[in-house]
Amino acid sequence: MxxxxxxxxxxxxxxxxxxxxxxxxxxxxxxxxxxxxxxxxxxxxxxxxxxxxxxxxxxxxxxxxxxxxxxxxxxxxxxxxxxxxxxxxxxxxxxxxxxxxxxxxxxxxxxxxxxxxxxxxxxxxxxxxxxxxxxxxxxxxxxxxxxxxxxxxxxxxxxxxxxxxxxxxxxxxxxxxxxxxxxxxxxxxxxxxxxxxxxxxxxxxxxxxxxxxDAAYARTLGRRLITSYLTVPAYAEFHRWLGREEVLTPMWRAWESGDRRGALAAIPDPLVDELVVHxxxxxxxxxxxxxxxxxxxxxxxxxxxxxxxxxxxxxxxxxxxxxxxxxx
The missing domain is CATH 3.20.20.30 (Luciferase-like domain)
Incomplete structure (x- = not known):
């Protein structure tokens, strides 16, 4: 411990x-x-x-x-x-x-x-x-x-x-x-x-x-956090460096086009589970x-x-x- x-x-x-x-x-x-x-x-x-x-x-x-x-x-x-x-x-x-x-x-x-x-x-x-x-x-x-x-x-x-x-x-x-x-x-x-x-x-x-x-609740909250943080340029570049460009590109594209709902939907469950502990x-x-x-x-x-x-x-x-x- x-x-x-x-x-x-x-x-x-x-x-x-x-x-x-x-x-x-x-x-x-x-x-x-x-x-x-x-x-x-x-x-x-x-x-x-x-x-x-x-x-x-x-x-x-x-x-x-x-x-x-x-x-x-x-x-x-x-x-x-x-x-x-x-x-x-x-x-x-x-x-x-x-x-x-x-x-x-x-x-x-x-x-x-x-x-x-x-x-x-x-x-x-x-x-x-x-x-x-x-x-x-x-x-x-x-x-x-x-x-x-x-x-x-x-x-x-x-x-x-x-x-x-x-x-x-x-x-x-x-x-x-x-x-x-x-x-x-x-x-x-x-x-x-x-x-x-x-x-x-x-x-x-x-x-x-x-x-x-309640995994569904946790993942919904996690998706909101991810769109709030990982669309910030510094965090986006950080995750590109970590190797997540492919998995995050659909979210980034939807966010940049103004499609907030689409950005949330583009975040896969495994990514939420990696970054948000629940x-x-x-x-x-x-x-x-x-x-x-x-x-x-x-x-x-x-x-x-x-x-x-x-x-x-x-x-x-x-x-x-x-x-x-x-x-x-």
Whole structure:
């Protein structure tokens, strides 16, 4: 069994103010980690700040904080504050995110994502160590910035990566990598690009899970997710690189023509089953372990809604957390 066992927070159906019970249930069930995402729900830091205060047994991570939506100084200050709140328990994951999140929703210019990610990684390494940063990076310039409260224990820096260039950057300059939208069989392909990483290199992966034995429901939800994510250019290129161009081309063609229903219908069941984990809680747990067996050091579930959760509310969620937890 993996030594690390993570869950994406916050969980749906529970207000942030009610998450003390959720964090406690996660730790009681054997979850070691709470990781946040940042798209258009909660920001990446508030849920983790609450977890830091309410549940000291959990390690924390962002997957991810985008490198475009905050200025360099603010990103460093926010990470430093959380690192001070949870000394030694915080891993700081950054990434390019997407043109929609950066540009359409946050009025940023989504240009040169590789260079921007590299420059932010280098800036954060220096800033979080308490250094004065006075440098013209290729994608931004910082003049005489120094954290007033540098953390006593700087967080490890992880970089979200999909294809070889970004994977190699993570191996060369980050403390770990964050993967997304891949199957256990794909892990070897991705990690082949990180061979130069040093010892202790963390490999986190966000894994979508639908814990229900209603396969039709899970596959319908999975198809919607696949059309939402794998039509984004970066993810489309990622899956071309992984060898899925033939199976995904019908979906891409239908999507580009505006045929949303046709795009959903073009996704075969085996592809959904590869990329979205579903089944009984025991089956889900075993499949997540398969990611760990393939080389993921921090498997992080992203729990999706199920009919059982919608009917059962918080008691059903608490029971499910226990069933999905890492066995002692």
């Amino acid at each position: 993996s030594m690390r066992w993570g869950m994406t927070v916050p969980l749906g159906g529970v207000p942030l103010a009610g998450h003390a019970a959720v964090f406690s249930a996660l730790a009681d069930a054997g979850f070691t980690d709470a990781w946040s995402a940042e798209v258009n729900g909660a920001d990446a830091f508030t849920p983790l700040t609450l977890a830091a205060a309410w549940e000291p047994r959990l390690r924390l991570g962002t997957a991810i904080a985008p490198v475009y939506t905050r200025g360099p100084g603010l990103l460093a200050m926010t990470a430093a504050a959380l690192a001070e709140t949870a000394p030694g328990r915080f891993q700081f994951g950054i990434g390019a995110s997407s043109p929609v999140v950066a540009g359409d929703w946050n009025a940023a210019d989504f240009v040169k994502p590789f260079a921007r990610s590299r420059d932010m990684l280098r800036f954060l390494r220096a800033a979080l160590a308490g250094e004065v940063v006075d440098q013209a990076f290729p994608t931004f310039t910082v003049k005489r910035f120094r954290l007033e409260r540098p953390p006593a224990v700087p967080p490890q820096l992880l970089l979200a990566a999909l294809r070889p260039q970004m994977l190699r950057l993570a191996a060369a300059e980050a403390d770990g990598v964050i993967l997304n939208w891949l199957s256990p069989a794909d892990v070897h392909t991705a990690l082949a690009e990180t061979k130069q990483a040093g010892p202790g290199f963390a490999v986190a992966a966000r894994i979508f899970v639908v814990p229900t034995d 089944g009984t809680p025991e089956q889900v747990r075993a499949r997540v372990q398969a990611y760990a067996d393939a080389g993921i050091t921090v498997p992080v579930m992203a729990l999706l809604p199920t009919p059982e959760l919608e009917r059962g509310g918080l008691p059903a969620l608490t029971e499910l957390i226990s069933a999905l937890g890492r066995p002692a």
